[in-house]
Amino acid sequence: MTGTSATPDPLIERRDRAFGRGAKLFYDEPLHLVRGQGANLFGADGRRYVDMYNNVPCVGHAHPRIVEAMARQQATLNTHSRYLSEPAIALAERLTALQRVTDSAVFSCSGTEAIEVALRMARIATGQHGIVCTDHTYHGNNTVVGALTNLPAGDTRHPAIRSIPFPETLRPLVPGEASADAYIARLKAAIDDLKSTGLGFAALILCPILANEGLPDIPPGFMAKAAALVRAEGGLVIADEVQAGYGRTGQWWGYDKVGLTPDIVVTGKPMGAGLPLAATCAKRDVVEAFRAEARYFNTFAASPLQGAVGLAVLDVIEEEGLIDHARTVGAELKAGLQQRLGHTPGLLDVRCKGLFLAAEFVDADGNPDAPRAFALVCALRREGFLTSVDGAFNNCVKIRPPLVLPREDALAFLDAFDRVTASA
Template sequence: MTDPYDDTLLERRRRLLGASYRLFYDEPFHPVRGDGVWLFDRHGAPHLDAYNNVACVGHCHPRVVEAIARQAATLNTHTRYLHETILDCAERLTESLPAPLAQMVFTCSGSEANDLALRMARTFTGGEGLIVTEFAYHGVTQAIAEASPSLGSRVRLGDAVRTVPSPVDCGDGEAAMGQRFAAGVQAAIDDLVAHGIRPAALLLDGVFSSDGIVTDPVEFLAPAVATIRRAGGLYIADEVQAGLGRTGTMWGFARHGVTADLVTLGKPLGNGHPVAGVVARRDVMDHFGEVARYFNTFGGNPVACAAALAVQEVMAEEDVIDNAARVGRYLHDCLDELARASERLGEVRGSGLLAGVDVLDAEGRPDAAGAQTLVDGLRRRRVLISATGPHGNVLKIRPPLVFAREHVDRLSDALAASLAGWATPR
């Protein structure tokens, strides 16, 4: 650290906050204001945010801020009272999703949404078994942390949780890729059954963001979804990162030509305000309502729903999804060009405004230290990204959906400059 004030703040943080908290970057970032794709430090220096998907329509979007302030100044209570905004928000969301998804329940976070979806699946199927990918992240509640291998080996998987190898595109087409992935799902089902555990659900992040980002070829998910349904389980589409236009389409799972039994949403729904939820088939919701009761004081309150409704209105009026598709193509073109010029960058994956770039060592192996070097180099150049993947070597680029071509250019220039310091050009 070179800023004495931030040094003091860092020491206060260590003293006051728990040890489980982590900071990004070797030089911690201290933002004090956000605007669109920019985060400003306390000296007023702008930093390009190419990572924070939660602020999906841009930091502090005035329409969303105004909707929150107006509703907070009028009424904020819970969902046990009638309120038009709650219904307007739910109606708009459910209408944007394909059948048979028909009803929703609001939560505060994606973790809560995934936890609730798992409860619903277990209640509906009578099973307990849950299948996730081998480096998945789905949240931090007890049940969902036990189904999030990316949290580390010290967070033990649940007794009824099985993992499936992450999907890998070997260049032999969607059919072969789909069959490989489905075979892994079937093996997990077989192992559950061998241990006397009935399968309940396959829970997948449709862009496999923690597994290194895998979005293509489209439609490879269909055999895996059919496999879990044949076993009596449900398919839960975790859309916390994949949904709301991130891939250049409204919903990530829909790109693959499959239907979901339950869909989970996270805080991008409120542009960072704590609102999330589960959308499900009506029969799944009805059955859960017959045997259980769910209530969340803050989940789906009028202020939260005002924020979520404003986000959906902004997305429609500002053509945010089309922007993600158009600018995303340019982003991937620029990253491909950088990868062709550097022996330290490998495959570029993703869709829309989501990209993963493999970082390799001189022998072509996954290079986590190199990825962190690039992440920190970009931070020093005032561009914010992160890294992901089982080996920690995948650059994760996931900006607000209002990113423009000039922002891609700035990101590309900063990445090229960071590469120049340590990588040998081809």
């Protein structure tokens, strides 16, 4: 039985003790899951829930090809990276060929690790230290990478990090002016500031679709102008594709969707369909400079198991045509939600990149309405659809299902959206 405020699930108490209180759970009524298949999750309450949130199982929960690849490789050979073995090499070759802009890969076990590798790589390649990020971002959780999290523009707490306001057209930096120029000026000022401290400028890091910022519509030309400025200033562009990559946007990479050419590409979450697997890819000289200086070793990374599972994920995405499917179903969801603009109270904006959507809610005064977004997400969960909240104000319903989401479930979601927005 799923917990309610009247009958708390005993598992919550055990969890609090086992993990220590403070480990966040989704929803006002936390959900106890026992099984997943495709885009479905099954609760201990016996109910089916449509997974509209998880991108790690981008090929679908418990995909038999992934399970088989995992079991076969583990039953055959799994060691670390200091022996010759085929699978991880083949994965690096295939991944970089798909990315086109990179040659070589450093594998790791989480997005955080892969971002940290990217930062070190950029610092080694440029001989400079300063990093620019956006102000409502999240790139990971360790001390170095976590310092980039939600760092207000102008904050100088971390000497080698500056943030700039994330570019958007909805609430532009200069009211009424949805152009890229004001944001580019802030980027230039951040770079100049880093240079003036003597730490120099190594890289701009961003998620190409600004996923954690709430998937804003980006002023036209921002990405190309930003990349040109970064290069003119001697820095590198790091694309964090941990959420944006692997077909999410209806193209392989978020940077293709937004017209950005990165120097370093970081991938994670969906790469291993649940097996911890992440990568930092760049041109060969950049990777080799990093390897020479960092002597990087990561016990579980670049293993035969990571290679075999990573290859199976790429096979499934390609053979099942999941990117085309994501584009089609995403377009249908987008059209459906946009039809509701002007009819659904509080619904301010609907944004979409492939099969990744954000529905933004405001109150009667037009201010961000985070409590409403949370209430809707909880009501959707009771309707059997799992989403979450996101965005700079936590006032967006975040819709980011496995790429295999069936069209019928997407249409049923729109009906549920109508029911919950009418009552919550």
